[in-house]
Amino acid sequence: MMSRSGGYEPDPELTEHEVGERLHWFDVDRRGFLKVLGGGLIVCLAVPRAAGQAAQESGRFRSSPELPKEISAWLHIGQDGRITVFTGKVEMGQNIRTSLAQQVAEELRVPVETITIVMGDTEETPWDAGTFGSRTTPTMGRQLRAVAATARERLIDLAAERWKVDRAALKVEGGKVANSGSGRALAYGELTRGQELVAVVAEAAPVTPPREWKVAGTAVPKVGGRDFVTGKHAYTSDLVRPGMLFGKVLRPAGFRATLTSLDGKRAEKLAGVGVVRDGDFVGVVAPDAWTAERALSALEAKWNVPPQPSDKELFEYLKKNEEPRERGNGRGGQAGQNSGSVEEAMASADVKLARTYTVEYIAHAPLEPRAAVAEWSGGKLTVWTGTQRPFAVRDELAEAFRISPDKVRVQVPDTGAAYGGKHTGDAAVEAARLAKAAGKPVKLVWTREEEFTWAYFRPAGVIEVKSGARRDGTLTAWEFHNYNSGPAAIGTPYAVANRKIQFHPVRSPLRQGSYRALAATANHFARETHMDELAHATGIDPLEFRLKNLADERLKAVFEAAAERFGWGKRKPAAGRGFGVAGGFEKGGYVAACAEVEIDSSRRPRLVRVVEAFECGAVVNPGGLRNQIEGAIVQGMGGALFEAVRFENGRIMNPYFSQYRVPRTADLPQIEVVLLDRKDLPSMGAGETPIVGIAPAAGNAIFAATGIRLRGLPLAPDGLPDRRTNA
Amino acid sequence: MGALVLTVNGTRRNIEAPPEESLLSVLRNRLELTGTKYGCGEGQCGACTVLLDGRPVRSCRTPVSDAAGKKLTTIEGLARGGRLHPVQAAFLDEEAFQCGYCTSGMIVSTVALLESNPSPRPEDIVGHLAGNICRCGTYPRILAAVGRAAQAMRKA
Numbered sequence: 001m002m003s004r005s006g007g008y009e010p011d012p013e014l015t016e017h018e019v020g021e022r023l024h025w026f027d028v029d030r031r032g033f034l035k036v037l038g039g040g041l042i043v044c045l046a047v048p049r050a051a052g053q054a055a056q057e058s059g060r061f062r063s064s065p066e067l068p069k070e071i072s073a074w075l076h077i078g079q080d081g082r083i084t085v086f087t088g089k090v091e092m093g094q095n096i097r098t099s100l101a102q103q104v105a106e107e108l109r110v111p112v113e114t115i116t117i118v119m120g121d122t123e124e125t126p127w128d129a130g131t132f133g134s135r136t137t138p139t140m141g142r143q144l145r146a147v148a149a150t151a152r153e154r155l156i157d158l159a160a161e162r163w164k165v166d167r168a169a170l171k172v173e174g175g176k177v178a179n180s181g182s183g184r185a186l187a188y189g190e191l192t193r194g195q196e197l198v199a200v201v202a203e204a205a206p207v208t209p210p211r212e213w214k215v216a217g218t219a220v221p222k223v224g225g226r227d228f229v230t231g232k233h234a235y236t237s238d239l240v241r242p243g244m245l246f247g248k249v250l251r252p253a254g255f256r257a258t259l260t261s262l263d264g265k266r267a268e269k270l271a272g273v274g275v276v277r278d279g280d281f282v283g284v285v286a287p288d289a290w291t292a293e294r295a296l297s298a299l300e301a302k303w304n305v306p307p308q309p310s311d312k313e314l315f316e317y318l319k320k321n322e323e324p325r326e327r328g329n330g331r332g333g334q335a336g337q338n339s340g341s342v343e344e345a346m347a348s349a350d351v352k353l354a355r356t357y358t359v360e361y362i363a364h365a366p367l368e369p370r371a372a373v374a375e376w377s378g379g380k381l382t383v384w385t386g387t388q389r390p391f392a393v394r395d396e397l398a399e400a401f402r403i404s405p406d407k408v409r410v411q412v413p414d415t416g417a418a419y420g421g422k423h424t425g426d427a428a429v430e431a432a433r434l435a436k437a438a439g440k441p442v443k444l445v446w447t448r449e450e451e452f453t454w455a456y457f458r459p460a461g462v463i464e465v466k467s468g469a470r471r472d473g474t475l476t477a478w479e480f481h482n483y484n485s486g487p488a489a490i491g492t493p494y495a496v497a498n499r500k501i502q503f504h505p506v507r508s509p510l511r512q513g514s515y516r517a518l519a520a521t522a523n524h525f526a527r528e529t530h531m532d533e534l535a536h537a538t539g540i541d542p543l544e545f546r547l548k549n550l551a552d553e554r555l556k557a558v559f560e561a562a563a564e565r566f567g568w569g570k571r572k573p574a575a576g577r578g579f580g581v582a583g584g585f586e587k588g589g590y591v592a593a594c595a596e597v598e599i600d601s602s603r604r605p606r607l608v609r610v611v612e613a614f615e616c617g618a619v620v621n622p623g624g625l626r627n628q629i630e631g632a633i634v635q636g637m638g639g640a641l642f643e644a645v646r647f648e649n650g651r652i653m654n655p656y657f658s659q660y661r662v663p664r665t666a667d668l669p670q671i672e673v674v675l676l677d678r679k680d681l682p683s684m685g686a687g688e689t690p691i692v693g694i695a696p697a698a699g700n701a702i703f704a705a706t707g708i709r710l711r712g713l714p715l716a717p718d719g720l721p722d723r724r725t726n727a
Numbered sequence: 728m729g730a731l732v733l734t735v736n737g738t739r740r741n742i743e744a745p746p747e748e749s750l751l752s753v754l755r756n757r758l759e760l761t762g763t764k765y766g767c768g769e770g771q772c773g774a775c776t777v778l779l780d781g782r783p784v785r786s787c788r789t790p791v792s793d794a795a796g797k798k799l800t801t802i803e804g805l806a807r808g809g810r811l812h813p814v815q816a817a818f819l820d821e822e823a824f825q826c827g828y829c830t831s832g833m834i835v836s837t838v839a840l841l842e843s844n845p846s847p848r849p850e851d852i853v854g855h856l857a858g859n860i861c862r863c864g865t866y867p868r869i870l871a872a873v874g875r876a877a878q879a880m881r882k883a
Contacts (some may be wrong), residue, residue: 092826250769290756
């Protein structure tokens with residue numbers, strides 16, 4: 001069983017955030033919910049098939065009209081006035097528990113504190129594809145605003161009926177509907193009077209325009225923030241169930257290994273220890289965590305590890321192992337990208353370049369490793385786990401144990417981060433397997449080494465770019481091939497008549513999947529480094545060269561905002577320092593970064609200052625947004641400068657923080673964030689796109705400082721090469 | 728299994744644990760003090776930081792027997808009578824976290840710094856927290872929170 005869970009086939013759903021068509025849909029029992037919640041007003045958002053935001057979320061939702069409607073979000077206002085919102089999204093540090101509450105509070109004209117959001121629970125919340133792709137703000141935020149606005153209007157109707165007055169005379173304020181004429185006011189809970197009222201969101205719910213926002217659009221502090229500074233917040237690994245045992249899984253000696261022999265006798269002699277074997281899956285359970293660790297090390301296993309590629313041959317391997325399938329065409333920002341004739345345009349170009357860029361595999365390394373608590377009771381399985389896709393994990397569990405999904409409940413406590421790395425239910429399946437064998441609840445917490453080895457990685461890639469420009473800096477030809485890393489943001493935002501852009505899927509040597517911003521980081525690195533090379537080849541300032549070839553006003557605006565704050569063109573770098581600029585857009589967010597780099601005495605590049613401008617429509621929470629952008633810059637520095645997974649013959653060679661370097665306090669540059677708040681535009685997500693500018697900006701700054709052009713990420717983990725390699 | 732007496736956050740606790748078991752494992756799994764986090768088990772991330780007689784230690788690399796007879800303080804022991812410790816308040820005010828998983832270790836490390844050095848220079852703060860990883864990258868806020876806490880503690 002488990003050898004499959006460690007499968008190495010690249011999963012296109014993970015690589016490209018796609019969620020496959022679902023076979024089963026369960027009608028939502030609204031009456032059942034009213035029973036649980038008590039009377040009051042419940043508002044549902046019904047999403048028509050193959051329409052609306054949910055359709056965008058997967059791109060290929062089912063469309064049969066006879067099936068029951070999907071409910072994608074709902075809200076309940078109880079007799080006591082308590083407002084509860086249900087969403088399948090999960091909180092993992094991106095601060096959506098707060099930003100979604102703000103949007104509901106805005107529409108219902110109540111303080112944020114009066115709202116409770118139930119998240120990521122397959123039994124209590126509506127089905128959701130998962131929390132990824134920066135979709136929470138544009139999709140769930142929009143839905144919840146519509147739901148809350150519908151609730152507000154329904155409450156006004158109830159008051160108008162009660163008082164027999166024209167609803168136009170009524171006003172909503174502070175959780176009450178008030179009649180300014182008579183001075184009467186009724187709280188929401190009193191208005192519902194314990195009736196069971198159900199409302200479905202109308203086509204055009206009267207949502208409040210961003211210009212009139214009072215609660216949304218402000219820096220509301222993180223909901224429940226106090227529990228994070230007192231240690232009270234319970235992550236998955238902190239949960240305790242009655243009679244709970246502690247589990248450990250025996251990891252194979254290498255990827256794709258098969259178990260040839262197992263001796264569990266020494267382990268089984270330890271008090272209370274059980275050894276579980278199911279095919280190549282081996283685990284132990286013990287009454288306490290310490291004994292479980294000792295039991296694990298007492299197991300004697302022999303594995304057969306087949307020969308596998310190593311990182312030394314990675315980029316040649318990726319070029320040679322293209323997967324013969326048509327994937328990625330017309331998706332991931334590629335649609336409509338090919339036009340004209342690159343060959344003809346290249347032939348007549350004044351300046352021609354052909355360059356190859358590479359990115360290594362990197363690890364998410366969320367500080368909370370994968371963990372799960374699993375409990376079987378009467379044929380029903382309940383699992384608490386930190387995952388971005390609770391419903392997918394429910395299905396994964398149902399499939400693993402051959403039970404119906406309605407016999408599985410997955411609950412996601414607010415999680416110690418994921419960055420795209422927790423799409424799968426590996427720990428959940430393992431804990432459930434151990435709990436099934438033990439007949440008791442089992443907690444399983446992965447070690448850092450397991451997290452670095454048995455999770456999945458951000459895809460490595462090779463990107464080949466060919467370009468042509470006129471002497472005046474007009475871009476005329478653009479050819480771009482991405483091998484393996486992915487199609488996200490593969491299209492160029494620059495105006496160029498002759499384009500050929502293609503993603504080439506590859507049989508990945510390592511298990512790979514989503515990572516914050518997906519391949520947008522790799523594609524921006526290649527594109528924005530190449531644009532810099534072209535700028536230097538034509539002798540034009542790199543910022544001016546970009547602006548000259550840009551038609552997109554929003555992208556121009558962030559470039560100009562970042563450049564202005566940075567002082568681009570107004571200051572000269574000190575000796576040994578250089579300035580670089582890069583930018584782009586993805587997932588509705590526009591980003592530009594200016595970086596100042598210093599080369600230290602050991603020839604290591606160090607970021608001194610980063611200015612990043614970002615625009616994602618109407619800002620829902622400027623405090624949370626700044627936090628995301630600052631964090632993305634810091635995390636992005638790691639992949640830009642020094643992070644790389646080393647592997648050899650089926651083994652990860654640097655599975656510890658002592659060997660896999662992540663950004664630390666000493667790496668921190670001065671960071672300045674410039675927010676462009678466009679209240680006239682829909683709010684978009686911001687968890688990902690702010691990460692894409694930093695790597696090319698840093699690389700371009702290194703070139704400016706040294707004349708050395710680096711074309712691989714990480715740029716210089718061991719310091720700069722001695723001589724110029726920018727041939 | 729051995730019987731040990733620990734003084735945790737001012738309270739004497741009798742525990743049964745092998746002396747070589749990590750202090751982190753005892754805190755989390757035997758005393759249900761789960762505010763102290765496991766992040767790496769190699770003393771590299773600082774999520775498990777606790778104070779032993781006021782000095783910061785990585786509890787994942789500390790055998791529980793080392794804590795016997797010493798004054799042990801965890802994140803749960805910082806607030807007094809529902810009032811946050813100034814370092815906790817500063818982290819909250821600066822919103823110096825995203826997922827919050829590193830926060831306990833950051834706060835406990837900071838308490839240790841400010842108790843030994845009430846007026847740290849920026850490079851002192853950076854150096855002291857070099858062993859604490861925030862993978863969400865909230866370092867700018869963390870450094871600001873430490874500065875804010877230092878100021879608050881000097882005034883108090």
